[in-house]
Amino acid sequence: MADLFNYKGKRVVITGGATGIGAALVDLLRTLDVEHITVLDIKKPAGDVDVFIETNLSDKDSVDAAMAQLDGRIDVLFSNAGVAANAGVRACMAVNVAASRRLVDGLLDRITEGGTVVFTASMAGNGWPAQVAEINALLDIADWDEFLDWCEAHPEVVNDVYGFSKMCMQVYVMRKSHEAIRRGVRINSICPAPVDTPLMKDFRETMGDKVIDWSVTVQGNGRMAVAADIAPPLAFMGSDAASFINGVNLLVDSGFTAAMTTGQVDFSGLA
DSSP states (O other), X not given: OGGGGOOBTOEEEEESOSSHHHHHHHHHHXXXXXXXXXXXXXXXXXXXXXXXXXXXXXXXXXXXXXXXXOOSOXXXXXXXXXXXXXXXXXXXXXXXXXXXXXXXXXXXXXXXXXXXXXXXXXXXGTTGGGGHHHHHHHXXXXXXXXXXXXXXXXXXXXXXXXXXXXXXXXXXXXXXXXXXXXXXXXEEEEEEOOEESTTHHHHHHHHOHHHHHHHHHXXXXXXXXXXXXXXHHXXXXXXXXXXXXXXXXXXXXXXXXXXXXXXXXXXXXXX
């Protein structure tokens, strides 16, 4: 049974593998005997990777060029890269949604049967049911530029662009997983609480210290998540141990959503 968690013989592609969660995932996969790791990122990773392809995930031509450089089969695609709201609507939606979708569309036929795609989404996307009609209308737009133009033209919908981008990812997982499993490929995401990575500076700038710190108190475990908390759920979702899990947005939030859903949350911290 332990072999179900092992990555021996597997070839993995990771976006955003230079820092934070992606870097922690690289380190963890090495302990799980992964055969080959390719990282797509805008900066070079310091970790033990086999191939680095410099990629600007906000630029469709750069994404396409990266896919063209990928060599050999792919067993697991971890679409992990993300940016905060201060990147702007166009860049945030490009990196967090459009690039992830373009990679899946472009690489799905190259992912081995029994392989998987795992997105790093967020609990910030949990509000998707209230906007599912708009999200579905947006995801129906296949063209990269038209997709981003729609986002800029609908500020009343996008509003909190980071949260909206993660809503889109949760819905995309559910939409795409049905098609992908017919090709033998699973698609899932993990949805973390705020994580103490280099990106946290941007989140504090855009969301404010009060909201971030309050969310940590609601979790009830007394600390913010770190990258080493998030890498194992990612690795699990990409492993054979999760072979019958498909179309799932797995909450990794130490009970935040459970407390919110069951009315156990003290909102005084936001006053």
